Amino acid sequence: MKYPRLVELLSKPENYDSVLVRGWVRTFRANRFIALNDGSTIENLQCVVDFKNTDEKILKKINTGAAIEVSGKLIKSMGKGQSQEVLVEKIEIIGEADPDLYPIQPKKHSFEFLREKAHLRVRTATFSAVMRIRSVLSFAIHQFFQDKGFYYIHTPIITGSDAEGAGEMFRVSVLDPQKPPIDADGSVDFKQDFFGKETNLTVSGQLEAETYALGLGNVYTFGPTFRAENSNTSRHLAEFWMIEPEMAFYDLDDNMDLAEEFIKNILTYVMEKCEKDLIFLDQRLENEDKTKPLIQRSPMRLIQKIKFVIENEFKRVSYSEAIDILKNSKQNKKKKFKYLIQEWGTDLQSEHERYLVEKHFNAPVILYDYPAKIKAFYMRMNEDQKTVRAMDILFPGIGEIVGGSQREERLVFLKKRIQELGIDDEELWWYLDLRRFGSTPHSGFGLGFERLVLFATGMSNIRDVIPYPRTPQNASF
Numbered sequence: 001m002k003y004p005r006l007v008e009l010l011s012k013p014e015n016y017d018s019v020l021v022r023g024w025v026r027t028f029r030a031n032r033f034i035a036l037n038d039g040s041t042i043e044n045l046q047c048v049v050d051f052k053n054t055d056e057k058i059l060k061k062i063n064t065g066a067a068i069e070v071s072g073k074l075i076k077s078m079g080k081g082q083s084q085e086v087l088v089e090k091i092e093i094i095g096e097a098d099p100d101l102y103p104i105q106p107k108k109h110s111f112e113f114l115r116e117k118a119h120l121r122v123r124t125a126t127f128s129a130v131m132r133i134r135s136v137l138s139f140a141i142h143q144f145f146q147d148k149g150f151y152y153i154h155t156p157i158i159t160g161s162d163a164e165g166a167g168e169m170f171r172v173s174v175l176d177p178q179k180p181p182i183d184a185d186g187s188v189d190f191k192q193d194f195f196g197k198e199t200n201l202t203v204s205g206q207l208e209a210e211t212y213a214l215g216l217g218n219v220y221t222f223g224p225t226f227r228a229e230n231s232n233t234s235r236h237l238a239e240f241w242m243i244e245p246e247m248a249f250y251d252l253d254d255n256m257d258l259a260e261e262f263i264k265n266i267l268t269y270v271m272e273k274c275e276k277d278l279i280f281l282d283q284r285l286e287n288e289d290k291t292k293p294l295i296q297r298s299p300m301r302l303i304q305k306i307k308f309v310i311e312n313e314f315k316r317v318s319y320s321e322a323i324d325i326l327k328n329s330k331q332n333k334k335k336k337f338k339y340l341i342q343e344w345g346t347d348l349q350s351e352h353e354r355y356l357v358e359k360h361f362n363a364p365v366i367l368y369d370y371p372a373k374i375k376a377f378y379m380r381m382n383e384d385q386k387t388v389r390a391m392d393i394l395f396p397g398i399g400e401i402v403g404g405s406q407r408e409e410r411l412v413f414l415k416k417r418i419q420e421l422g423i424d425d426e427e428l429w430w431y432l433d434l435r436r437f438g439s440t441p442h443s444g445f446g447l448g449f450e451r452l453v454l455f456a457t458g459m460s461n462i463r464d465v466i467p468y469p470r471t472p473q474n475a476s477f
């Protein structure tokens with residue numbers, strides 16, 4: 001007898017005759033049909049119980065959520081909905097689940113409800129599919145970069161520089177909040193803290209990644225990042241995972257080419273590897289859509305949308321062109337935007353980004369050459385002295401998914417920007433050293449992993465694509 005997992009068994013049933021399987025009961029119907037799932041695939045295995053010859057006490061314990069072991073003959077199923085089934089010869093209850101207490105019942109639960117049961121929600125079809133796709137996407141990301149000769153680097157999670165995220169960082173401290181040491185000026189004396197200075201959780205590994213790109217050539221990070229921004233949206237988490245490649249000798253065009261190739265490559269991989277999960281999620285989205293008013297329904301189904309991104313060229317549009325388009329749009333003229341576009345230089349809100357992608361271009365869009373004023377200090381200044389070599393990739397239904405730039409490699413320009421923004425340049429001595437010794441044009445970008453998972457799964461809230469979301473007022477589990 002063999003002990004396969006369901007994914008193996010259901011893909012090569014001809015290899016099995018008698019089987020022993022273990023998993024959790026999804027449903028038990030008519031005292032006869034168990035839908036068993038072991039998490040390895042979206043598909044359940046139907047196990048047919050001979051209830052006349054099964055102990056009443058055992059039958060009572062075959063409840064949704066219970067862990068069981070079943071052995072029997074694998075045969076072709078006559079019933080609808082599955083090709084194989086097991087004629088149960090022996091059944092053992094490994095772990096009971098009291099139906100009066102187990103919260104995940106075979107009925108439709110709202111995602112809000114399931115967030116409160118985040119430790120059990122992965123036992124539902126939707127969440128197991130999302131988390132399998134999340135895993136496959138992670139692997140695809142490493143494979144893409146490793147195949148291209150990029151090196152994976154681990155940038156620090158606790159950081160001593162606050163140049164990037166002033167104001168939205170989480171402090172790391174071991175000082176007693178009740179009675180912290182006070183210095184001569186009456187402020188908290190962080191010299192007495194664990195690291196002898198103020199430290200925070202990182203908002204990005206970019207600055208450190210740049211130092212490694214200027215030694216290893218092409219590198220990438222893939223790690224957790226933290227932002228204490230109080231934006232309670234469906235696209236922001238306080239703790240999220242980011243992929244940040246950084247490439248020496250790349251200009252902005254090379255950077256855009258890489259980002260586009262990267263996204264298409266990993267989505268293609270997931271289409272190949274997660275076909276069944278995607279078909280399930282596609283159907284789920286379709287059903288959810290049907291409950292919405294016509295105007296809110298999505299014009300494309302999930303798989304169609306993924307294919308659309310893989311098959312179409314991303315439209316590359318300068319910020320200035322985008323502002324013209326937005327300013328002259330009906331939406332703007334009829335004051336339908338919450339934030340009206342009045343002049344060049346304003347930052348784009350997600351409603352504008354989505355208008356460009358979903359209404360105007362009907363394609364993923366790469367916006368580039370943003371006003372320096374609304375972008376970070378390290379982006380390379382253009383000849384016009386007004387715009388910088390930034391690029392954001394905007395996706396349907398999501399808005400910004402990637403933010404990147406060509407970095408300022410000229411010491412004089414970089415120092416000028418740092419001064420203008422009032423950033424403490426002593427903190428950045430090591431970053432400035434890169435511009436002093438062997439400086440070279442280089443570029444990189446950051447892809448928010450959960451936004452990508454949102455896109456690939458058709459889920460609508462970022463809290464539902466990470467196992468345990470961290471958001472304002474919520475750090476349960």
Ligand code: ATP
Binds near residue numbers: 237240446447448450
């Ligand atoms: P946004 O304008 O959407 O807040 P941002 O400009 O702050 O994004 P960057 O600093 O450029 O984003 O970060 C790079 C990428 O990280 C973004 O393109 C996005 O995919 C992702 N990202 C940023 N903030 C968050 C967050 N709070 N939660 C999840 N992903 C995020």
Ligand code: MN
Binds near residue numbers: 229
């Ligand atoms: Mn942000």
